[in-house]
Amino acid sequence: MSGSVVLLHLAGAVALLLFATRMVRTGVERAYGDVLRHKLRNTMRNPILAVLAGTALAIAFQSSTAVTLLVGSFAGAGIVSGIAGQLAVRGAEIGSALVIKILTFDLSLLVPLCLVAGTTMFLATDRRSWQQTGRILVGIGLLVLSLEMVGQASEPLRESKLLPVIIDYFAGDPVTAYLLAAIVTWLFHSSIAAVLLIVTLAGRGFVPPELGIVLVLGVNLGSSIIAPLLTRNAEPGVRVVPIGNLLMRGAGSLVMLVAFLWIKPSTAFLGSTGPDQIINAHILFNCIILVAGIPLAKLVYSASEKIVALGTRTDPAKEMAVAELSALNEAALDTPSQALANATRETVRVCETVEIMLQRIIELYESPDADKIKALASLDDRVDRKHQAIKLYLAKATIRPMTEDEALRCQELLGACVKLEQVGDIIVRNMLAHVQKKLDRGLEFTPEGWRELTSFHASVMANARLAFNVLVSRDANTARQLVLEKDRLRDVEKQTSQSHFLRLRDGTIKSVETSSIHLDTIRDLKQINSLLASMAYPVLEEQGLLRGSRLKAS
Template sequence: MTLVALSLHLAGATVLLLYAVHLVRSGVENAYGTSLKRVLARGGERRIYAAASGTVLAVLLQSSTAVAMLASGLSASGYLTLNTSLAVLLGADLGSALVVRVLSFDLGWLSPLLLAAGGLLYLKGRSDKPRELGRMLLGIGFVLMSLKLIGEATLPLKQSDVLPAVVGYLAKDQVTAFAAAMLFTWIVHSSVAVLILILGFAAQGLLPVEAGLPLILGANLGSGLIAMWLTRGFSAEARRVAAGNLLFRAFGAAIALLVIGPFSAELQHLGATAAEQLVHFHLAFNACLVIFCLPLSQLAASAVTSLIKSDLKSSEDSDTLARRISALDQALLDSPDAALAAATREVLFMGEVVERMLCPVMELLEHPTPAKIEEIRRLDGYVNRAHRDIKLYLAAIHRGVLDERQSRRGVELIDIAINLEHAGDIVSKTLVEIARDKLENGNNFSDEGWTELKALHASVRDNMRLAFNLLVSDDPVMARKLVREKERVRALVRESHERHLARLRAGRAESVESSNMHLEVARALKEVNSLLATLAYPILKQRGDLLESRLALVKG
């Protein structure tokens, strides 16, 4: 086989592996993305739970980078503290290592079965969940197929005259091997794919342990660089998560790079072949990171917080909002459809501002400051102004000649604007007042109560995004999901209320002190969620999926 043909075969197999990992990840995220966020947010400050959750999520997503992005977003939103997010990522690194270990087994016989089952589910599935499950099975099947193709593509390299010289150089110059693997991992944006390639070369007898060890360490550090690169435009809170994880990986890789030379002979106890020794070394390296770095997560959080300062954008955001040009163009009033579209854009802007008010609420309740309180109140002013302008604009449209559809849409937009304004008032008047009282009195929530409220807040925020997507899509499936989520949030509030009463009966001092705060926060979040659910009602009512009354008529 010529060098060009060999390179094409290897490149094709590698790209198939990258695509397969993407398929699995997208299937899991589409089917269970909201549930995954809830799993992470439910752990509170328990670092062991957080690390275990990260391990499970990395196995499901087949990517520690995907978990890093998820944890970064939750940390930026206030659902997870930096300390907990770092614990999640330590567990995710171990989960990614477990995925590599499983894929290193000979599972080629599973590939046709997974492709057949996945293809049938994806093509014949009548709802989203079976189709996404089919996507996941297809991805795993393609992963196994790509591993077989990589093995076949590397077979001719055994007769290569150049490869032994390259491998020999890498074995002697570990720093170069480490840097090359780190750079290559960052380029392909998948540590799993790079590690599978390294293990594939080792399994074919093309890569000795001495050359493979620095490559394994370089791929581990490169994985941390991927998350740093992907979060470069995020908020400071999100960037700190990726930076802390990179700090752990760099620290561990530096120590391992120093000791692998003197202790390389001991690696024979990790397996009979070079591939087994390398994959077990990779697994042991990430397990050691969890064991030794998990107790240091708070120290690392303090270090990266001092290095990456918070973004000071409130004044810039204020100027941006003040300079914003309204979508309510008076020149469109003679064209009802265009005017209604403009009003929809303004309602979306109103919703975005309400979302900006709701997102930092948990951080505000945990660490209230006058500046944060004033910022939310300032945003509420923009919500009130948009509410007033939208009502006046839609009233002007209704003075023209509208058909039934246009008139109905105008009424729906007015109702949505009213509900969003009410939601903003709940945040600015109820929740902010609770934060102000907490600032003055110094009361604190119990650990269990705080975890419950964070999970509730996470659900409401997810539903807020779902509601705003529904505003522009009119998707009945999405509408039904939003209404179901309303019932689930009601159940969460009810369960939290019952647990809170149980803590009060047990005489828990912190629960007694924070009783009113806990109940008011839960009630306020439930009210916001109920207002968001109303966005689904016009769609469901028009399709006949919504009853006029929930009361069942009983004869007799």
């Protein structure tokens, strides 16, 4: 087999490895992301629980970078402290390393089991939670399969005369090998994929343990760079945790490289085989960083804040552009297709504001704050202003001749804007009132009641994103899924109310105190979900998939 064909097979196996890792992560984020976020906020106040939570999330998301970005956003919003966020990221790195350890066992039987079970779950139902679970299982199956493919694709390299020369070069130039591993990891955007590739090649005898450890240290450097680069344009508070991770993990990898090259310790204590030694070195490194990071947490956090402050510059021109930016270009009114496109862009911005309001409201339920309540109320004023501007713009556009499709799209955008304004009103006039009542009276939900609220809210958030996607894509399958979710949530609302009344009957004090807030919030969320689901009706009607106000049987 020619070298080019071998490299093509190896590239395909690596591509499948990256795709499968991303597939598992997106499946977990879509199915359980909102629930995990809520649970994370509750556990991050305890340093030990913060580490454990970070470890568990990294195993679930198959990515320490995803956890770093998530925790960074929480720290930026003031939900968790920056120090607790850094400890959670330390745990996430260990969780990511443990995933690699698990995946090196003989899991070949999982491939057919996961593919069959996952595909069946994905195709046999329209329920999003089951479909995403199926996606996760298929991703796990493909992940294990990709590792087998990497091993098989690299087998012909045993006969290569060039490969030993390359390996000998990097073994003699560890600094270059370290930097190359960092660059490859940054390109992969996945330390798990990078380490698994190194371990698989080491299992075939291509990478000696000493070089493998150097490469793993480079992987840790590359992985610590990803989050700071992805958040370079974010708010300063969001960037502190990723920068702190770079200081600890990135700088730590460099210190460990120098120590490893200087001391040249035996790798035998790390395991009996090359792959075991490389994996255990990866785990040991992150454990050392965790242990060192606990006493250094305050110092690293302070340094991170100073670094972020140095790189933060206020651009008045940019701020003014953001404040005044509008897609409603009056010059495009003579061309209806362009005018409708402009109106769609502006409506999407309203969707983004409503999504922020819907996300922040549940945070206020958990931690009521007078300043944040005022800030959320001001977002509704923005929605009202944009709604009025879009309505006036579309009214001007209808003066010009339009095709039937353009006229229908105009009505669809008007309807969407009305519904989005109503959602904003429900959040501000109803739900914020519940938050204020909870704050004034110092009330607390029962653990069961809070789980019900957050779970119901997570479903509404997921449906909101579907509705916003439908507005742009006009995809019939997504629209149908959104309406089916509306029917499912109706049943969930009944079950939630029944559970709440059972707690009232049992005389649970907290249930009695928060009863009206609990029931009214569920009712408001259900109404919001109904408004958002109705944004799918024009698409379904156009496709002939509606019968009255109900879906036709498929």
